[in-house]
Amino acid sequence: MSVVSSVRVPYASYLRVYEPLAAFPEPERGHWARYARRAETPSAQDELRRSLADLAPTPPVPVPVHESAEAFVAYVDGVVCVCPWRTRLRGWLAMEELVESLPASLLDAMLPPVVRAQAQADFEEWREQNPDARPWIRTSVWEVPVRWFALFADEEREYVPGDAEAAPVLRYRTPMVQARRRLARALRTLRETIDEGPLTEGLVDVGRWLEEFHPRSLVELDYGGLVHALPAALLAEDRSAADVAEGIAALKDGDGEAAGEAYGRLMERWRAVRDRRFAN
Numbered sequence: 001m002s003v004v005s006s007v008r009v010p011y012a013s014y015l016r017v018y019e020p021l022a023a024f025p026e027p028e029r030g031h032w033a034r035y036a037r038r039a040e041t042p043s044a045q046d047e048l049r050r051s052l053a054d055l056a057p058t059p060p061v062p063v064p065v066h067e068s069a070e071a072f073v074a075y076v077d078g079v080v081c082v083c084p085w086r087t088r089l090r091g092w093l094a095m096e097e098l099v100e101s102l103p104a105s106l107l108d109a110m111l112p113p114v115v116r117a118q119a120q121a122d123f124e125e126w127r128e129q130n131p132d133a134r135p136w137i138r139t140s141v142w143e144v145p146v147r148w149f150a151l152f153a154d155e156e157r158e159y160v161p162g163d164a165e166a167a168p169v170l171r172y173r174t175p176m177v178q179a180r181r182r183l184a185r186a187l188r189t190l191r192e193t194i195d196e197g198p199l200t201e202g203l204v205d206v207g208r209w210l211e212e213f214h215p216r217s218l219v220e221l222d223y224g225g226l227v228h229a230l231p232a233a234l235l236a237e238d239r240s241a242a243d244v245a246e247g248i249a250a251l252k253d254g255d256g257e258a259a260g261e262a263y264g265r266l267m268e269r270w271r272a273v274r275d276r277r278f279a280n
Helices: 028-036 044-053 087-101 104-110 113-129 176-193 198-210 224-228 232-237 240-252 256-277
Strands: 012-020 071-076 079-084 137-141 157-160 169-175 218-222
Touching: 012 071, 012 224, 028 071, 028 079, 071 218, 087 104, 087 113, 087 137, 169 176, 176 198, 176 218, 176 240, 240 256
Parallel strands: none
Antiparallel strands: 012 079, 012 137, 012 218, 071 079, 157 169, 169 218
């Protein structure tokens, strides 16, 4: 346990989907029902630390040998909803992103080619048997993607300041039906007012992902480790979802100046985080 707890939590944010037990077939439904009745379930930091601890050995273990049987639990109007960790699947997907984003020399130093080759072979074999599998959690390092904010309203923001014993928490939660509705409206507005681009493509991708889940699910945006990358005052004043909503509404009304101002506030807020990412 001491090794796990000593691993520093990374600067990452998360988009999670909590599905009601009815969305799961048996025997998995029974497993999650029993799991939710436990007196205590792991936190987000527990999950991160366990995953990162696997990277400490030599050679590292980028993907767990066995899939996690853990999940996050939430209650929506008295209904138990769970967000399975699926750490093994997410490990494979994260490794694919690293291959595309890092220089070969740096990638080889982090994950030797023989380790990556074995993990890729395991993933291909697993994918053949699980072609429809998808993660309940999406991760973004050093930022919250703008497209994620489009799913939420400012009144759904939950902020808890940190203290000596606990880190601050900043998150948004909304019903799946609201997330899908907002995404569709944002996508329609963007397509009617600006050229196709990364934001439009990102919204399409998130929309396809959300369609994979039960309509009575809960969608959560969690700032995760990013709360440690933002000054306390800036974190407390963060209204990024409101800025995105205001910008989209301005575009719909044909007010390009107001849309630009909202986008400018958003970019200025996150510039400090981006600067830290590339700091020496």
